[in-house]
Amino acid sequence: MSADGKFGDYGGQYVPEALMPAIEELNDAYERYVLDNEDGFMDDFRARLRDFGGRPTPLQRADRLSERYDREVYLKREDLLHGGAHKLNNALGQVLLAKYMGKERIIAETGAGQHGTATAMACAHLDMPCEIYMGERDINRQRPNVFRMKLNGSEVNPVTVGRGTLKEAISETMRDWATNVEDTHYVIGSVVGPHPFPSMVRDFQSVISEEARTQAREKLGRLPDAVVACAGGGSNTMGAFAEFVDDEETALYAVEAGGSTLEVDEEAGVAPNSASLTTGTEGILHGARTRLLQDRDGQIMESHSVSSGLDYAGVGPELAHLVDTGRVTAVNVDDDEALTAFHRLSQMEGIIPALESAHAFGYLESVAGPDAPDSEEADGLGEYVVVNVSGRGDKDLESAIEETYERDIDIAPNMDEFTGGL
Amino acid sequence: MSLEDAFADGPAFVPYLAAGDPDYESSLKYVEALERGGADVIELGLPFSEPIAEGPTIQNAVVRSLEGGMTPTRFFEFVEDLDVSVPLVCMTYYNLIYRYGDESEAQRASNTSGETVSNGPRPFVEKAAEVGIEGFVVPDLPAEEADPLREACDEFGLDLVFIVAPTTRGERLDRIMEQVSGYVYVQARLGTTGAQSSVSDQTGSSLERLTDYDVPKAVGFGISSGDHAERIVASGADGIIVGSALVDIVAEGHENGDDAETVADRLETLARELKDGAVAGASQRPPHPERT
Ligand SMILES: Cc1ncc(COP(=O)(O)O)c(C=O)c1O
Numbered sequence: 001m002s003a004d005g006k007f008g009d010y011g012g013q014y015v016p017e018a019l020m021p022a023i024e025e026l027n028d029a030y031e032r033y034v035l036d037n038e039d040g041f042m043d044d045f046r047a048r049l050r051d052f053g054g055r056p057t058p059l060q061r062a063d064r065l066s067e068r069y070d071r072e073v074y075l076k077r078e079d080l081l082h083g084g085a086h087k088l089n090n091a092l093g094q095v096l097l098a099k100y101m102g103k104e105r106i107i108a109e110t111g112a113g114q115h116g117t118a119t120a121m122a123c124a125h126l127d128m129p130c131e132i133y134m135g136e137r138d139i140n141r142q143r144p145n146v147f148r149m150k151l152n153g154s155e156v157n158p159v160t161v162g163r164g165t166l167k168e169a170i171s172e173t174m175r176d177w178a179t180n181v182e183d184t185h186y187v188i189g190s191v192v193g194p195h196p197f198p199s200m201v202r203d204f205q206s207v208i209s210e211e212a213r214t215q216a217r218e219k220l221g222r223l224p225d226a227v228v229a230c231a232g233g234g235s236n237t238m239g240a241f242a243e244f245v246d247d248e249e250t251a252l253y254a255v256e257a258g259g260s261t262l263e264v265d266e267e268a269g270v271a272p273n274s275a276s277l278t279t280g281t282e283g284i285l286h287g288a289r290t291r292l293l294q295d296r297d298g299q300i301m302e303s304h305s306v307s308s309g310l311d312y313a314g315v316g317p318e319l320a321h322l323v324d325t326g327r328v329t330a331v332n333v334d335d336d337e338a339l340t341a342f343h344r345l346s347q348m349e350g351i352i353p354a355l356e357s358a359h360a361f362g363y364l365e366s367v368a369g370p371d372a373p374d375s376e377e378a379d380g381l382g383e384y385v386v387v388n389v390s391g392r393g394d395k396d397l398e399s400a401i402e403e404t405y406e407r408d409i410d411i412a413p414n415m416d417e418f419t420g421g422l
Numbered sequence: 423m424s425l426e427d428a429f430a431d432g433p434a435f436v437p438y439l440a441a442g443d444p445d446y447e448s449s450l451k452y453v454e455a456l457e458r459g460g461a462d463v464i465e466l467g468l469p470f471s472e473p474i475a476e477g478p479t480i481q482n483a484v485v486r487s488l489e490g491g492m493t494p495t496r497f498f499e500f501v502e503d504l505d506v507s508v509p510l511v512c513m514t515y516y517n518l519i520y521r522y523g524d525e526s527e528a529q530r531a532s533n534t535s536g537e538t539v540s541n542g543p544r545p546f547v548e549k550a551a552e553v554g555i556e557g558f559v560v561p562d563l564p565a566e567e568a569d570p571l572r573e574a575c576d577e578f579g580l581d582l583v584f585i586v587a588p589t590t591r592g593e594r595l596d597r598i599m600e601q602v603s604g605y606v607y608v609q610a611r612l613g614t615t616g617a618q619s620s621v622s623d624q625t626g627s628s629l630e631r632l633t634d635y636d637v638p639k640a641v642g643f644g645i646s647s648g649d650h651a652e653r654i655v656a657s658g659a660d661g662i663i664v665g666s667a668l669v670d671i672v673a674e675g676h677e678n679g680d681d682a683e684t685v686a687d688r689l690e691t692l693a694r695e696l697k698d699g700a701v702a703g704a705s706q707r708p709p710h711p712e713r714t
Contacts, residue, residue, distance in 0.1 A: 004566070012566075012567055013564060013566055013567060014516055014562045014563060014564070014567055015474075015562060015564060016474065016475045016561050016564075016587070017561075017564050017565075017585045017586065017587045017589075017590055017598070017609070018585075018587035018588070018590075018609060018612055018613075020564050020566075020587075020589075020590070020594065021587075021590065021591070021594065022589070024594075161481060161485075162471075167472065171472050171473075171474045174474045175474060175475075175476075175477070178475065178612065178613060178614060179612050179613035179614065180612070182612075269471075283517045283520065283521055284515075284516050284520055284562070285472060286474070287562075292517075294517070294521070296521075297493050297494050297495075297518065297521065297522070298470075298494075298517040298518045298521030298522070299470065299471040299488070300471045300472050300517075
């Protein structure tokens, strides 16, 4: 990364002028507190991740999956982090940073509600007032998380424009920030947005790969051959990859949401997937140049995924760059495969994953499962694979019932008694 | 006429409308009504799907215009079809400028990777110059990222207007003012666009910070009446920019199913009030220092 936050041609700071002074101030704070550990900020952060967050999370051998895929499969258990997803690593880091900066109010967007929940928890923990913007559609599909945010004392503001998902929630949070920029910090939820957000969020999340690398050495006596993580904006992805990027022998797989199909409906402005790394083109959205789902004119398309946390038309600029340079391989898994993987992990390992994380397992199945074609891709995974379980699936139970019923997943339990929901 | 010339004799009235709101034909009439009402420059919005600097009024205008089929290509046709003589400024977000003419058909046919390569802002600026646009305002393009667009504007002789916010100070202000041409857009208050019932008291201090810079200063964000216009010009502005208050008229006409002529008349009336207010404000302050 260069000083102006560019990753190759990606990244940068494409935001309204009103926000630029705040972004400069944030960049200064990032360099001092995060990079230089001024006032012991990073020590404070790490201690809170341990005591409040429950870190380190385990690297666990998945016995039955290892058997099924005929290789050593290890799970990085971010689902066991407080709040149930990797999101707390970033939220706690940013709310703490805002505190050190003397900010008085926190705002955040949320898609699945995991980032909103993590931010609400961090704000309660650090005594900061908090408002969360969430698309109306997501509010309806992630109701338990809406309640969790409110339990922690946050306000949840519904966003009704557009399709009411993550993209609109980010735009609306940026508008709030542009209005209240002097006392407010915007805790962005992934490695997206203007510099320094992509780098800073990666740094807060890289505790995942830092631990995983040490744990792999301890348990396997060597580094893994591959790390697999799902990718929406890409924060669990960059967190799981960051410390392995220089280990050329470890392959890195970012699994995007293939949605219902990779085909795009230009006319309707809809991409029925969220595979911006696989099918996107270069453009500028929400403060950064990156890969986007957009039509030929540059209008942003509505994305789709069964998992609201992956349902976003953009992706982090650094991840896009690592894909372009070939260091990270972008792959995708569709809604059906992800949902099937959700059931499989629940049944075989006793871990109900977030629908987002289920995409990573869907990829394993698609290249190394019993029905997979004997492909080179399976060889690419190697003998030791680490899969990042970015979150647990409790938040998804209602939509899992609905989606499973609609799709007729053959390994699912009999759904008849759940047709009315929980 | 150049943008700077439009500010030369008396305060400039700079109205904004989203092109194609709510449909192509009505929108042509609305923009033409602004000129009849006394517009000196017109800011024409090319709608982008993620208007992060816009409040609800203009967000809704963007939705109407996009649903009415507005695209960058249609926008340029719109500009050609417009019968106005005052200078036009295109207000849009950077991605549309950046993506325009991203590939020739030949390139697209031979490109099997599925990737499209952008040629940057140049094709958009070239086309804009061809249809007679005089300048750009790009709310999500700060001075830091503006070099490629600046270069294309210089090549084709267009102005690049920058927004100065209440939070813009010191070095940042210098950097912006070095790059700006045409006029500087003085954002009257923090937040997003939208009509307000009172004038922000941040305006005076914002203008004060800019007195030493020799470029016309147009104040926008929240102005909705002749009275606002008068006070802002009296406090030192060289022009006023008004968007949401005019868009409100378009929205209301659309909701009530009023015919385009009636809506155009209402726009002309408000435009006249705003322009008159600006002129009245100018008579309340010392004569404009001679510009070199
Ligand atoms: C459990 C979980 N995993 C993954 C994601 C996707 O985000 P990212 O790609 O930034 O990790 C989310 C987003 O809400 C999530 O909740």
